[in-house]
Amino acid sequence: MSSRSFLDRETQLCMSLSGRPSNIGTRFHNYLYDELDLNFVYKAFTTTDLAAAIGGVRALGIRGCAISMPFKEDVIASIDVMHDSASAIESVNTIVNENGVLHAYNTDYQAVANLLATSGFSTDYTVSVTGSGGMAKAVVAALRDSGFTRGNVVARNEVTGPALAAAYGYEWSARTVQADLLVNVTPVGMAGGPDADASPYSDEQIDAAHAVFDVVAMPSETPLIVKARAAGKPVVTGAEVIALQAAEQFVLYTGIRPTDEQIQRASEFSRS
Numbered sequence: 001m002s003s004r005s006f007l008d009r010e011t012q013l014c015m016s017l018s019g020r021p022s023n024i025g026t027r028f029h030n031y032l033y034d035e036l037d038l039n040f041v042y043k044a045f046t047t048t049d050l051a052a053a054i055g056g057v058r059a060l061g062i063r064g065c066a067i068s069m070p071f072k073e074d075v076i077a078s079i080d081v082m083h084d085s086a087s088a089i090e091s092v093n094t095i096v097n098e099n100g101v102l103h104a105y106n107t108d109y110q111a112v113a114n115l116l117a118t119s120g121f122s123t124d125y126t127v128s129v130t131g132s133g134g135m136a137k138a139v140v141a142a143l144r145d146s147g148f149t150r151g152n153v154v155a156r157n158e159v160t161g162p163a164l165a166a167a168y169g170y171e172w173s174a175r176t177v178q179a180d181l182l183v184n185v186t187p188v189g190m191a192g193g194p195d196a197d198a199s200p201y202s203d204e205q206i207d208a209a210h211a212v213f214d215v216v217a218m219p220s221e222t223p224l225i226v227k228a229r230a231a232g233k234p235v236v237t238g239a240e241v242i243a244l245q246a247a248e249q250f251v252l253y254t255g256i257r258p259t260d261e262q263i264q265r266a267s268e269f270s271r272s
Contacts, residue, residue, distance in 0.1 A: 007041060008039070010039055011039050011040065011041055012039065012040045012041075012063040012253075013040075013041055013042075013043070013060075013062045013063060014029060014040060014041070014042045014043075014062065014063050014064040014065070014066075014253050015042065015043050015044065015045055015057070015062055015064070015065050015066070016042075016043075016044045016045065016065065016066035016067070016068060017045055017046065017047055017050070017053055017065060017066070017067055017068065017071055017075075018044065018045075018046055018066075018067075018068035018069065018071075019046060019068070019069055019070050019071070020046070020187075020190065020192050020193060021044035021045060021046050022044070022191075022217070022218040023044070023270070024217055024218060024239075024242055024246075024270045024271065025042065025044060025066055025242070025246055025270070026042050026043060026044045027266075027269055027270040027272075028242075028243065028246045028250075028266045028267065028269070028270040029042035029246065029249075029250060029253075029266075030042050031265070031266040031269045031270065032250055032258055032262060032263075032266050035258075035262060035265075035266075036254075036256060036258065036262075038254060038256070040063070040253070040254065050071055050074055050075060050078070051077070051078055054075060054078040054095070054102070055078070057095060057097055057102065058097065058100055058102055061097065061100075062097055063096070063097055063253055064094070064095060064096050064097065064249065064252065064253035065094075065095040065097075066093060066094060066095075066246075066249055067092050067093050067094065067095065068093070069133060069134070069135060069187065070133065070134075071134075072091045072092055072093055072133065072134025072135060073090065073091055073092075073133065073134045075092050075095070075104075076090065076092060076104070078102065079092065079095070079102050079103075079104040080101045080102045080103065081101060081102070081103045081104065082104050083103060083104060083105050085105050085106040085107070085109055085110070086104045086105050086106040087104075088109075088141070089106060089109065089134075089137040089138055089141045090134075090137065091106055091108075091134035091135070091137045091138055092104040092105070092106060092134070093105070093106050093107055093108050093134070093135075093138070093245065093249075094106065094107055094248075094249050094252055096252050096253065105252060106138055107244075107245040107246075107248035107249055107252075108135060108138035108139070108241070108245050109138040109141055109142050110142075110244070110245070110248060111241050111242075111244035111245035111248065112138060112139050112142035112143075112215075112241060113142040113145065113146055114244055115213075115236050115240055115241065115244065116142060116143065116146045116148075116236075117146065119211070119234070119236055120234070121181060121210075121211050121234075122180075122210075123146065123147035123148055123149070124180075125148065125150075125179070125180035125181040125210060125211070126150045126151065126152070126179040126180045126181070127143055127148045127150065127151035127152065127170075127179055127180070127181045127183060128151070128152045128154060128176065128177050128178070128179035128181070128182050128183065128201075129143070129151060129152070129153050129154065129170075129183045129185055130154045130155070130176065130183070130184050130185060130186050130188070130200045130201075131153075131154075131155060131184070131185035131186040132153060132155035132157055132160040132161045132163075132164045133160070133185070135185050135215060136153070136155075136164060136185040137164060139183060139185050139215065140153060140164060140167075140168050140170065141168065143168075143183070144168040144169065144170075148181070149169065150170075151165075151168070151169075151170035151171070151179075152165070152170055152171045152172070152173055152177050152179060153165035153170050153171070153172050153173070154172075154173050154174070154175065154176050154177065154200075155172070155174070156174055158174070161174070176200060176201055176202070176205060178205055178208055178209075179209065180209060180210040180211070181209065181210065181211050181212070181213065182201050182205060182206065182209045182211075182212045182213070182224075182228075183212075183213040183214075183215075184199075184200045184201070184213070184214045184215065184216065184222075184224055185215050186200055187216070188200040188216075188224075189214065189216045189222035189223050189224055190216045190218060190222075191218045191219050192218075197223060198223060199222075199223045199224040199227055200224065201224060203227060203231075206224070206227050206228055206231050206233065207231050209228075209233060210233065210234075211228075211233055211234045211235065211236075212224060212225065212228035212233050212234075212235045212236075213235070213236040214235070214236075214237060214238055215238045215241050216238045217237075217238035217239050217241065217242040218238075220237045220238060220239035220271055221237070222237075222238070225237055239267070239271055242270075243263060243264075243266075243267035243270070244263075246266075246267075246270075247263045247266075
C-alpha cells in the first residue's frame with residue numbers, strides 16, 4: 001500500500017450517488033487509488049435533487065460518478081453522451097466527466113454477463129427476475145444475451161414490468177413465480193431498508209430452484225442468499241457483481257486496469 005495520505009489541488013474526485021449509500025464503493029476505489037499511488041479520492045453521496053447533483057459533477061470537474069438505485073434511469077436527462085452499454089438498455093451506472101462533457105456507461109451489464117459465464121448455470125434454466133428498474137434492465141439483458149431464453153419478470157409496476165419483459169421475450173407477472181434460477185433485483189434484503197430481513201422468494205421456491213442470484217451487495221449474505229446456501233443451492237452474490245462493475249468503473253475513471261489479484265484484494269477490503 002502507498003503511504004500517500006494527503007490531498008492537493010491536483011487530486012481528482014470521483015463519487016457515487018445512491019438512495020442508500022454504503023462504504024463498499026468508497027473502500028474499493030480508495031484502496032486501489034492508494035495501492036496504485038494515484039492522486040484520486042472517492043466519496044459516497046445521496047441526494048434529493050438529482051439534476052442539481054449532476055450539475056455539480058459537471059461544474060466542479062468531478063472526474064467520475066457511479067449511479068445506483070433509484071437514479072439509473074432518471075439521470076439520463078442530464079447526460080451529454082450515451083455510450084452503447086447505457087443506451088442499449090436505457091440505464092446508467094457510470095458517468096465520466098470529459099472536460100465538462102458527461103459520458104454515460106453501464107458496467108452492471110458486463111459484470112452480470114461475466115458472472116453468468118463463469119457460474120456454470122445451464123442456459124436451459126427458466127429464470128425469474130424480480131424488479132423492473134434500471135438495474136433490472138441490465139440483468140435481464142445480460143441473462144437474455146447469455147442464452148437464458150425462458151424467463152419471467154416479476155414486478156408490481158404494470159407499466160415497466162410488462163415493457164421490460166416484452167423487450168427481451170420474457171413473460172410478466174405481478175407475483176413471484178417458480179423458476180430454476182431465482183434472481184433478485186429489488187431492495188428486498190438490503191441493509192438499512194424497510195425489508196432488510198425479508199426475502200423476495202419463499203422458502204418453497206428456493207428449495208425448488210436450482211440456483212439463486214441476488215444483486216443486493218450490502219450485506220453480501222442477504223436473507224435470500226443465506227436461505228439458498230442453507231438449501232444447498234449455488235449462488236451469485238451482489239458483492240461479486242459490485243466488485244466486477246466497480247473494476248470497470250475504475251478503468252473508465254483512471255485509464256488503468258488493476259490486476260485480478262488487486263481487484264480481489266480491493267473487493268475483500270471493501271466488505272471488511
